[in-house]
Amino acid sequence: MSGELLVQSVVLGLLTGGVYALTASGLTLIFGIMRVVNVAHAAMIVMSAYLSWWLFQTLGLDPILSIAVVVPVFFALGALVHRVILRRLSGRDLTLTVLVTFGFAIILEGLQGTLFSSNFQAIKTSYSLNSFELFGIYVPLVRLLSGAVALGLLGGLYLVLGRTDLGRAIRATTQDPRTATLVGVNIERVTMLAFALGVSMAAAGGPLLGMLFAFYPSTHWLWIGKLLAIVVLGGLGSLRGTFVAAIVLGLAEQVMNVTISPDWAPLVFYGFLFGVLIVRPQGLFGTLARESL
Amino acid sequence: MTPMQSRRVAPLIALAVFALLPLVLREGFYLDLLLFTFMYAAMSVGWDIMGGYAGYVSLGHVGFFGLGSYVAGLLVVHFGIPVFLSAPFVGLLAAVVGAGLGWVSLRARGTSFVIVTLTFTYVVQLLALNLRGLTGGSSGLYLPLLNLPADLVILPFYYSMLGLLVVAILVSIAIRRSKFGLGLIAIREEEGKADGSGVNTSLYKILAFAISVSFAGAAGALHAQYLNYVDPDLAFELIITLNLIIMSLVGSRGTVWGPVLGAFILQPLSQYLIYITPSQIAGQVHLIALGVILVLVVMFMPDGIITTYGTWRRGRAKSRPADPERARLPGEAV
Numbered sequence: 028m029s030g031e032l033l034v035q036s037v038v039l040g041l042l043t044g045g046v047y048a049l050t051a052s053g054l055t056l057i058f059g060i061m062r063v064v065n066v067a068h069a070a071m072i073v074m075s076a077y078l079s080w081w082l083f084q085t086l087g088l089d090p091i092l093s094i095a096v097v098v099p100v101f102f103a104l105g106a107l108v109h110r111v112i113l114r115r116l117s118g119r120d121l122t123l124t125v126l127v128t129f130g131f132a133i134i135l136e137g138l139q140g141t142l143f144s145s146n147f148q149a150i151k152t153s154y155s156l157n158s159f160e161l162f163g164i165y166v167p168l169v170r171l172l173s174g175a176v177a178l179g180l181l182g183g184l185y186l187v188l189g190r191t192d193l194g195r196a197i198r199a200t201t202q203d204p205r206t207a208t209l210v211g212v213n214i215e216r217v218t219m220l221a222f223a224l225g226v227s228m229a230a231a232g233g234p235l236l237g238m239l240f241a242f243y244p245s246t247h248w249l250w251i252g253k254l255l256a257i258v259v260l261g262g263l264g265s266l267r268g269t270f271v272a273a274i275v276l277g278l279a280e281q282v283m284n285v286t287i288s289p290d291w292a293p294l295v296f297y298g299f300l301f302g303v304l305i306v307r308p309q310g311l312f313g314t315l316a317r318e319s320l
Numbered sequence: 321m322t323p324m325q326s327r328r329v330a331p332l333i334a335l336a337v338f339a340l341l342p343l344v345l346r347e348g349f350y351l352d353l354l355l356f357t358f359m360y361a362a363m364s365v366g367w368d369i370m371g372g373y374a375g376y377v378s379l380g381h382v383g384f385f386g387l388g389s390y391v392a393g394l395l396v397v398h399f400g401i402p403v404f405l406s407a408p409f410v411g412l413l414a415a416v417v418g419a420g421l422g423w424v425s426l427r428a429r430g431t432s433f434v435i436v437t438l439t440f441t442y443v444v445q446l447l448a449l450n451l452r453g454l455t456g457g458s459s460g461l462y463l464p465l466l467n468l469p470a471d472l473v474i475l476p477f478y479y480s481m482l483g484l485l486v487v488a489i490l491v492s493i494a495i496r497r498s499k500f501g502l503g504l505i506a507i508r509e510e511e512g513k514a515d516g517s518g519v520n521t522s523l524y525k526i527l528a529f530a531i532s533v534s535f536a537g538a539a540g541a542l543h544a545q546y547l548n549y550v551d552p553d554l555a556f557e558l559i560i561t562l563n564l565i566i567m568s569l570v571g572s573r574g575t576v577w578g579p580v581l582g583a584f585i586l587q588p589l590s591q592y593l594i595y596i597t598p599s600q601i602a603g604q605v606h607l608i609a610l611g612v613i614l615v616l617v618v619m620f621m622p623d624g625i626i627t628t629y630g631t632w633r634r635g636r637a638k639s640r641p642a643d644p645e646r647a648r649l650p651g652e653a654v
Binding site: 058062066112122123125126129130131132133134136137138141145244248252290291293294297301308 | 436442608
């Protein structure tokens with residue numbers, strides 16, 4: 028591989044990794060606070076991608092601007108779903124909640140197939156094919172845009188978690204729910220908001236991933252595999268770990284794409300996933316005890 | 321006849337009826353429906369050994385179903401070994417792979433098992449898709465047709481699926497009555513205490529998972545030959561895993577007969593639903609319906625029909641002693 032091609036794939040990998048980091052952060056946030064893998068996370072991403080595609084087709088709304096529409100919608104839906112369904116399952120066997128999210132994934136997939144047909148879709152804007160050259164490397168404009176937007180939103184998430192009362196309450200509940208209650212955190216409400224926030228992260232990633240990759244209703248099974256590999260490598264529940272893992276895997280995938288074949292690229296994710304679970308089950312930055320895995 | 325006796329005899333009568341049924345019922349439609357019901361029931365009984373007894377929910381049984389389909393298909397195509405011969409060994413192979421996967425994910429508790437089982441399906445699917453020289457890639461693998469008249473060709477499949485179901489039920493009963501089964505239920509109730517009281521929890525879980533997936537592997541083998549075809553989409557449809565879970569939950573998790581009951585309720589209902597919906601959206605509507613059923617069952621009847629009915633009946637006749645053969649569900653009073 029030539030030096031320029033290597034630099035190019037590193038740049039592309041970093042940018043895609045940024046989008047992965049955004050979507051995987053939602054997954055890890057939800058796991059941190061509920062101790063449950065949201066199996067429907069990628070189905071929510073695809074649903075948001077479809078909504079963005081539909082807004083673009085019917086109203087001509089730019090996919091990046093559509094983030095401002097889909098995020099509030101998904102935040103509200105997330106809060107509602109938590110209030111009506113997930114909250115009732117809290118305190119019961121956690122596997123029941125996992126099964127419910129599995130059900131959500133299936134329902135969303137069926138809805139997408141009914142509403143938008145099962146064909147391939149991709150969000151193709153007027154600038155989708157533009158790219159620019161910088162020091163001899165070519166970067167497609169959508170890659171740069173989606174990477175930059177993802178990093179910006181991720182920065183916003185860190186600010187919310189780090190600087191606001193809600194963020195402090197979420198982090199406290201993640202670390203130790205009982206003590207959080209003692210200091211006056213309303214756990215039910217905080218969990219609901221954290222779940223809605225996590226779902227919003229998925230929604231924000233939808234239009235971005237929809238500009239980068241083609242999607243169809245069952246794509247989410249492929250994407251959830253990638254996201255799970257990222258959050259496991261990062262150490263379930265660790266936002267910092269998730270970010271690093273997303274960048275690492277985004278890079279590894281890109282290098283695999285150009286060196287061996289895009290066909291085998293998903294294997295990078297699964298290889299890391301199984302490797303981490305065998306060698307270091309707590310992941311790179313495992314904050315939660317191994318027990319909770 | 322006492323209730324105890326009738327419970328022993330009823331399954332045998334049902335078995336005799338199903339064994340003799342093809343002699344009088346020659347319509348392919350009903351035999352096909354029953355065949356798939358047997359298949360799902362067998363796999364669901366298997367799923368429940370892990371998901372019900374040990375309380376570990378697998379989202380990856382279809383991975384073993386697909387693995388079984390491909391291995392059996394390749395054995396027919398390259399070595400001419402008929403699936404009816406290879407199916408038990410394919411089941412065994414699935415168990416070995418399952419033990420390996422269990423070793424990766426079951427040393428710890430909980431979440432990693434969900435993640436690994438879900439992801440395993442995509443790994444096998446990716447292999448089936450990309451090892452084109454071996455599997456035919458996305459165009460799939462064609463199995464030679466059985467050399468039988470058209471109206472008889474369904475029978476070997478009907479009887480092998482029935483046989484698979486009988487074996488699954490017998491294995492489930494044997495586990496339920498053994499120390500091994502008690503250990504699994506102890507793991508479900510309180511894994512730390514099970515560990516402390518001398519149950520080798522890792523070994524028990526790995527073993528239970530291996531047994532659990534073997535039925536999916538064997539069913540996949542038979543299914544591949546039944547369709548004379550296998551491809552990466554067909555062999556790894558997640559709806560298969562979903563079916564197993566719902567059947568087990570609806571009937572009652574952690575019971576021998578729950579998954580069987582669930583399969584006999586849901587499979588005909590599913591077929592009917594597909595039959596009455598316009599074909600271009602039937603698949604999607606079916607998905608939505610199953611997803612909604614899963615959510616509703618988890619929310620409103622997580623104990624399933626058998627356990628809920630049992631609790632209700634015991635509530636009415638408190639003097640009657642509790643049934644020692646029924647596994648207790650989490651949260652239920654002793």
